[in-house]
Amino acid sequence: MKIEIKEAVEFLRSQDDYLILMHASPDGDTLGCGFSLCGALQRMGKRAKAVCPDEIPHRFDYMREAVTEQEFEERNIICVDVADTKLLGDMKEMGDRAALCIDHHVSNTEYAERLLLRENYAAAAELMYEVITALGVEIDRPIANCIYTGVATDTGCFKFSNTTPQTHIIAAKLMECGAEIAPINYAMFELKTPGRLKLEQEVLKGISFHAEGHVAVITVMKSVVDSIPDIDSDDVGAMAALPRQIEGVDIGISIKEKKGGIFKASLRSSERIDVSEIAKQFGGGGHARAAGCSFSTTFEEAERLIVEASCAAVRQAGLI
Amino acid sequence: MKIEIKEAVEFLRSQDDYLILMHASPDGDTLGCGFSLCGALQRMGKRAKAVCPDEIPHRFDYMREAVTEQEFEERNIICVDVADTKLLGDMKEMGDRAALCIDHHVSNTEYAERLLLRENYAAAAELMYEVITALGVEIDRPIANCIYTGVATDTGCFKFSNTTPQTHIIAAKLMECGAEIAPINYAMFELKTPGRLKLEQEVLKGISFHAEGHVAVITVMKSVVDSIPDIDSDDVGAMAALPRQIEGVDIGISIKEKKGGIFKASLRSSERIDVSEIAKQFGGGGHARAAGCSFSTTFEEAERLIVEASCAAVRQAGLI
Numbered sequence: 001m002k003i004e005i006k007e008a009v010e011f012l013r014s015q016d017d018y019l020i021l022m023h024a025s026p027d028g029d030t031l032g033c034g035f036s037l038c039g040a041l042q043r044m045g046k047r048a049k050a051v052c053p054d055e056i057p058h059r060f061d062y063m064r065e066a067v068t069e070q071e072f073e074e075r076n077i078i079c080v081d082v083a084d085t086k087l088l089g090d091m092k093e094m095g096d097r098a099a100l101c102i103d104h105h106v107s108n109t110e111y112a113e114r115l116l117l118r119e120n121y122a123a124a125a126e127l128m129y130e131v132i133t134a135l136g137v138e139i140d141r142p143i144a145n146c147i148y149t150g151v152a153t154d155t156g157c158f159k160f161s162n163t164t165p166q167t168h169i170i171a172a173k174l175m176e177c178g179a180e181i182a183p184i185n186y187a188m189f190e191l192k193t194p195g196r197l198k199l200e201q202e203v204l205k206g207i208s209f210h211a212e213g214h215v216a217v218i219t220v221m222k223s224v225v226d227s228i229p230d231i232d233s234d235d236v237g238a239m240a241a242l243p244r245q246i247e248g249v250d251i252g253i254s255i256k257e258k259k260g261g262i263f264k265a266s267l268r269s270s271e272r273i274d275v276s277e278i279a280k281q282f283g284g285g286g287h288a289r290a291a292g293c294s295f296s297t298t299f300e301e302a303e304r305l306i307v308e309a310s311c312a313a314v315r316q317a318g319l320i
Numbered sequence: 321m322k323i324e325i326k327e328a329v330e331f332l333r334s335q336d337d338y339l340i341l342m343h344a345s346p347d348g349d350t351l352g353c354g355f356s357l358c359g360a361l362q363r364m365g366k367r368a369k370a371v372c373p374d375e376i377p378h379r380f381d382y383m384r385e386a387v388t389e390q391e392f393e394e395r396n397i398i399c400v401d402v403a404d405t406k407l408l409g410d411m412k413e414m415g416d417r418a419a420l421c422i423d424h425h426v427s428n429t430e431y432a433e434r435l436l437l438r439e440n441y442a443a444a445a446e447l448m449y450e451v452i453t454a455l456g457v458e459i460d461r462p463i464a465n466c467i468y469t470g471v472a473t474d475t476g477c478f479k480f481s482n483t484t485p486q487t488h489i490i491a492a493k494l495m496e497c498g499a500e501i502a503p504i505n506y507a508m509f510e511l512k513t514p515g516r517l518k519l520e521q522e523v524l525k526g527i528s529f530h531a532e533g534h535v536a537v538i539t540v541m542k543s544v545v546d547s548i549p550d551i552d553s554d555d556v557g558a559m560a561a562l563p564r565q566i567e568g569v570d571i572g573i574s575i576k577e578k579k580g581g582i583f584k585a586s587l588r589s590s591e592r593i594d595v596s597e598i599a600k601q602f603g604g605g606g607h608a609r610a611a612g613c614s615f616s617t618t619f620e621e622a623e624r625l626i627v628e629a630s631c632a633a634v635r636q637a638g639l640i
Contacts, residue, residue: 156505157477157478157479158477158478158491158501158505159477159501159502159505159506159509159510160502160505161501161502163495163501164495165492165493165495165496166492167492168488168489168491168492168495169488169489169492171478171488172485172486172487172488172489172492173485175483175484175485175488176485181478181479181481181483182479182480182481183591185476185478185479185480186479189479190479190561190564190565191565191566191567192565192566192567193566193567194566194567194568197524197566201521201524201525204517204521205521244510245510245511245512246511246512246513246514246517247511247512247513247514248514271503
């Protein structure tokens with residue numbers, strides 16, 4: 001059942017012993033929502049804990065300052081930034097019993113007993129800011145840090161087109177509450193692990209250009225990833241953004257070797273090309289600016305297919 | 321003479337035939353201020369033009385949409401984001417006759433007849449937003465794009481510690497006026513020329529670490545820069561940020577070979593080290609987080625000196 005902020009507040013005030021679930025492969029938005037809500041409920045005198053099916057990367061450690069570790073029998077499950085219980089990994093069954101979901105994904109499957117949804121918000125953390133404010137909890141520095149992280153990470157630090165005037169106004173209010181934006185943004189957007197740096201260098205060595213430079217392709221082979229110590233999936237995933245950053249490139253392609261001879265192509269595009277149309281030709285999908293598809297074939301064949309389809313799209317758009 | 325916004329508005333309303341000067345090696349803030357003020361004055365029915373002593377990089381071309389080219393005899397000179405007339409290159413003498421300066425640099429030399437200064441603003445463009453609003457000019461999409469560019473570029477897209485709640489509130493207002501943030505931010509923060517990408521790769525090949533990884537050094541040799549076609553000073557300058565982005569690095573050093581056997585070291589640091597103290601040891605200076613100094617010696621000697629001083633600073637800070 002879809003509900004509004006007022007009803008979410010009534011529910012949160014009337015109950016206790018909350019278990020807050022954050023999605024697998026956690027990002028700044030789900031973690032920011034989980035820890036800020038947990039901290040807010042604790043400040044109301046409630047018992048609450050926030051958990052994630054996957055390990056939380058160390059760069060988010062500062063968020064734990066917002067909460068106190070509590071042991072209690074959990075009675076009410078809340079999912080934050082979780083569009084589908086499939087995204088909860090081992091915790092899927094708990095998600096299926098969710099009393100409340102707070103989310104911003106248009107694809108939300110409405111699995112929870114109560115759903116507070118804002119599809120037009122850039123980050124679920126923007127909605128969490130409104131919920132915590134409506135709960136009457138004063139947003140202190142640690143809670144502000146969590147919410148700010150969600151807002152900043154889901155908008156590429158206010159760079160992406162999902163940013164709205166409201167996003168900036170919430171950021172301003174969080175700064176007034178003490179959000180420590182410089183170290184957070186450094187950790188989220190500037191910091192590179194030595195492994196990521198090494199992988200970038202290896203991957204960019206082999207970059208190739210097609211269609212008069214409108215298409216760029218990089219390849220992330222398993223043997224290369226395995227040869228670099230201390231590399232995580234975040235580092236590997238970050239490669240997908242590289243080819244599209246090069247001047248003149250309208251379609252950036254990253255081909256990643258997965259286990260069992262599968263090659264996954266990640267496509268990124270300028271506003272002149274809809275890459276979801278290209279991905280669909282190979283059974284994949286996604287958004288206009290970011291899409292993907294998989295190939296169970298040789299690397300050479302996968303590369304040939306995706307490059308040909310991309311060059312055709314560039315021609316069709318009249319760019320060459 | 322220092323003045324307030326009200327007096328700047330009175331001056332701008334009472335005069336005509338404005339020549340607006342933007343500083344050499346132009347950045348988004350000086351250009352955003354220059355073109356937005358020029359456009360605003362033209363919308364008031366005044367004659368105005370904005371000029372820069374250096375060529376304006378193509379990625380700022382969209383700013384010209386805010387203005388109309390006009391030919392007239394210039395009678396009143398305005399400098400924007402120009403702390404010192406030395407920063408005007410060939411146009412220094414015109415700057416010395418400035419009737420008005422609008423700026424945010426604490427180092428402003430008060431050269432202009434009237435100085436409107438806000439040292440605590442992250443960008444001069446924040447102040448320009450206030451001036452144009454006070455002039456009663458409606459901020460349309462092209463003017464909003466110019467001001468937004470100044471605000472975004474001087475704050476690293478709201479990432480740096482100079483960002484204030486006001487910065488975000490102005491960004492929200494500019495979005496409401498139609499600022500096209502996604503393409504602007506792509507051009508300012510994501511786009512890399514093929515030359516920059518190549519230089520990054522070359523420079524990172526030779527990165528070295530010292531003091532248990534707390535100090536990282538890259539070298540930008542003239543022969544390497546000269547071997548890459550279509551590279552500009554922006555691309556070369558951007559290298560200085562790279563070493564400090566690596567996890568664990570507290571002092572990032574970039575040593576650049578200049579003409580005539582001079583080596584310039586650019587230092588960037590975490591909040592745990594004040595690099596201006598290191599630069600001062602060699603006759604340089606700057607800020608706590610970003611400083612620089614020059615060496616008229618061999619490369620090996622320059623590297624040895626700056627690395628030794630940096631390692632000493634790391635030890636003194638108790639990091640090793």
